[in-house]
Amino acid sequence: MSGATKPTAEKPTAAAADKDTPDATTKPAAPLEEDDEFEDFPVEDWTEEESQIPGGTTHLWEESWDDDDTSEDFAVQLREELKKLGHSK
Amino acid sequence: MQEALVEFYTAHASSAAVAVARFLSPIPPSQNPGRLYDFLRTTNEVRVKGDVQYALQSQMRRHMSSDEINAWAEIISCYWRAVDRIVKAEQAENQGRSAERHALDTYDAWKDLTSNFIKYISNGALPHWTVFTLYFTANHLRKFALKADEQIAKAKPVAFSAGFQDDIVSATPRNEKLEEAARVFNRIFALCLGDRNPDWMTSRRWGVYCIANLQFKTYFKLKTISLSKNVVKSIAAQSDLPQFHLYPASHRVTYMYYIGVISFLQEDYPKAEASLTEAWNTCYAYSTRNHELIMSYLIPCRLITEHAVPTKKLLDQFPQLRSLFGDLINSIRKGDLSGFDKALAEGEPEFVKRRIFLTLERSRDIALRNLFRKVFLAAGFEDLKEGQTEKDRIRKSRIPLSHFAAALRMSTAGADSGQVIDDEEVECLLANMIYKGHMKGYVSHEHAMVVLNKKGAFPRTGV
Numbered sequence: 001m002s003g004a005t006k007p008t009a010e011k012p013t014a015a016a017a018d019k020d021t022p023d024a025t026t027k028p029a030a031p032l033e034e035d036d037e038f039e040d041f042p043v044e045d046w047t048e049e050e051s052q053i054p055g056g057t058t059h060l061w062e063e064s065w066d067d068d069d070t071s072e073d074f075a076v077q078l079r080e081e082l083k084k085l086g087h088s089k
Numbered sequence: 090m091q092e093a094l095v096e097f098y099t100a101h102a103s104s105a106a107v108a109v110a111r112f113l114s115p116i117p118p119s120q121n122p123g124r125l126y127d128f129l130r131t132t133n134e135v136r137v138k139g140d141v142q143y144a145l146q147s148q149m150r151r152h153m154s155s156d157e158i159n160a161w162a163e164i165i166s167c168y169w170r171a172v173d174r175i176v177k178a179e180q181a182e183n184q185g186r187s188a189e190r191h192a193l194d195t196y197d198a199w200k201d202l203t204s205n206f207i208k209y210i211s212n213g214a215l216p217h218w219t220v221f222t223l224y225f226t227a228n229h230l231r232k233f234a235l236k237a238d239e240q241i242a243k244a245k246p247v248a249f250s251a252g253f254q255d256d257i258v259s260a261t262p263r264n265e266k267l268e269e270a271a272r273v274f275n276r277i278f279a280l281c282l283g284d285r286n287p288d289w290m291t292s293r294r295w296g297v298y299c300i301a302n303l304q305f306k307t308y309f310k311l312k313t314i315s316l317s318k319n320v321v322k323s324i325a326a327q328s329d330l331p332q333f334h335l336y337p338a339s340h341r342v343t344y345m346y347y348i349g350v351i352s353f354l355q356e357d358y359p360k361a362e363a364s365l366t367e368a369w370n371t372c373y374a375y376s377t378r379n380h381e382l383i384m385s386y387l388i389p390c391r392l393i394t395e396h397a398v399p400t401k402k403l404l405d406q407f408p409q410l411r412s413l414f415g416d417l418i419n420s421i422r423k424g425d426l427s428g429f430d431k432a433l434a435e436g437e438p439e440f441v442k443r444r445i446f447l448t449l450e451r452s453r454d455i456a457l458r459n460l461f462r463k464v465f466l467a468a469g470f471e472d473l474k475e476g477q478t479e480k481d482r483i484r485k486s487r488i489p490l491s492h493f494a495a496a497l498r499m500s501t502a503g504a505d506s507g508q509v510i511d512d513e514e515v516e517c518l519l520a521n522m523i524y525k526g527h528m529k530g531y532v533s534h535e536h537a538m539v540v541l542n543k544k545g546a547f548p549r550t551g552v
Contacts, residue, residue: 036309036350036382036385036443036444037306037309037310038302038306038343038346038347038379038382039376039378039379039382040228040339041338041339041342041343041373041376041379042373042375042376043339043373044107044337044338044339045337045338045339046338046339046373050373050374051338051370051371051372051373051374052374053374053380053406054374056374056406057400057402057403057406059400059402059403060399060400060403061391061395061397061398061399061400061403062397062398062399062400062422064550064551065422065459065462065550065551072423074423074424074425074463074499074500075463075466075467077499078463078464078467078495078496078499079467081495081496081499082464082467082468082492082495082496085489085491085492085495
């Protein structure tokens with residue numbers, strides 16, 4: 001950066017300084033984007049709070065399989081079927 | 090002209106890269122749709138360079154070096170020419186004339202702008218923060234390249250189709266402009282990564298990740314994903330980059346997404362899971378599409394690493410994900426093999442397009458595990474012995490092979506369909522489940538019996 005005479009911004013990144021400005025240059029992505037291309041974000045930077053989906057669930061993954069419903073059709077059918085086979089023990 | 094540049098002066102005075110990028114945008118802001126036309130009318134092709142130079146000189150003499158004034162004069166003139174091509178292309182489109190030449194002209198003009206930008210950053214005429222402005226300019230170049238390639242393909246649709254032998258020839262130049270743009274991005278990447286300025290506050294290395302993201306997007310489009318690995322390697326080899334968490338969130342999330350997808354495609358699922366999870370947690374709350382994209386890889390990934398399925402709540406929140414995975418996940422949950430096969434077959438074109446088909450196919454094991462688990466549950470409990478309570482009743486752990494076979498027949502084709510599943514096949518499937526750690530126990534071939542562990546027969550499922 002030898003030739004630059006401007007005093008440097010006190011923030012480490014200039015982009016960070018702009019974080020509250022929704023950026024018109026990136027917004028209308030329109031028909032070019034498809035398949036699995038990651039979209040440009042409307043802002044450059046954001047806080048941790050702004051990464052929380054409002055009303056979003058934090059319960060992302062089924063933690064157990066304990067909610068087995070032994071009265072569901074298949075389970076009933078299966079027991080019937082197995083009864084026919086008898087318990088060979 | 091002076092009036093048209095006011096926006097630039099203000100943006101430049103606060104070193105605001107994004108604001109300068111907005112001034113140099115090829116898309117007019119929604120509140121001022123005529124902006125490009127207005128800017129175009131401030132001068133003409135012959136006078137543009139002189140006009141811009143004069144305006145900058147009289148306004149910015151005291152704020153900029155003469156090198157920087159010259160650089161901006163050149164860049165803004167290039168921008169003016171690009172705007173000229175964009176407006177002409179728009180007019181041609183409105184009149185229904187062929188768009189091919191105009192798309193190419195626009196691309197060329199924008200490439201000229203980008204190249205000049207690179208030139209003046211690398212010779213030090215422009216301050217370090219302009220790499221972010223350059224990023225936006227380069228991102229537009231990528232979009233213009235896509236448009237140009239699309240128009241080229243449209244203009245010569247079946248030129249070679251008469252001779253089958255020429256098929257390859259006609260397929261190769263399809264992404265000519267995007268490939269060219271990829272080389273421009275390589276130069277920008279090198280410009281950022283190679284900055285030897287020891288003061289990290291004013292380093293161009295802050296641009297490394299956003300330019301890398303641009304390269305990933307391009308390589309994915311060109312179907313040369315393996316080239317992304319070079320980018321990742323160069324970044325990993327650079328020991329003096331600023332710490333990752335100090336970069337703007339948009340750079341980090343996009344980078345983590347692509348690292349995740351690249352690891353996923355290399356079947357490095359633990360790494361993919363870690364990267365995608367980080368991207369998910371940091372992603373901007375209102376970017377729904379990006380959330381969906383992250384999950385579309387994270388769901389297949391976690392099926393493999395953790396045998397975990399997403400909650401109904403999560404799928405309800407993202408209807409796109411529900412329509413993509415809903416049936417498949419339900420079948421896995423229920424241990425419904427024919428449902429699983431059906432959902433996989435129906436989703437195949439979409440799954441293949443997203444490069445997740447092969448991974449999802451492997452999750453059939455989990456559906457099978459859940460089915461076998463149902464057999465185990467159906468067997469019920471041993472009779473209570475003395476001193477035992479309901480709480481510590483023990484499930485029957487010796488289960489005849491024939492029971493598993495019956496369940497399998499029911500789940501694949503219905504109990505009476507007559508489809509044959511050999512007992513040997515059942516035994517083999519069971520042995521495999523045990524080998525893969527989905528079940529704990531052993532198969533007694535002699536007694537045609539499966540003996541399961543009394544505790545934790547189906548790890549991580551609660552029984």
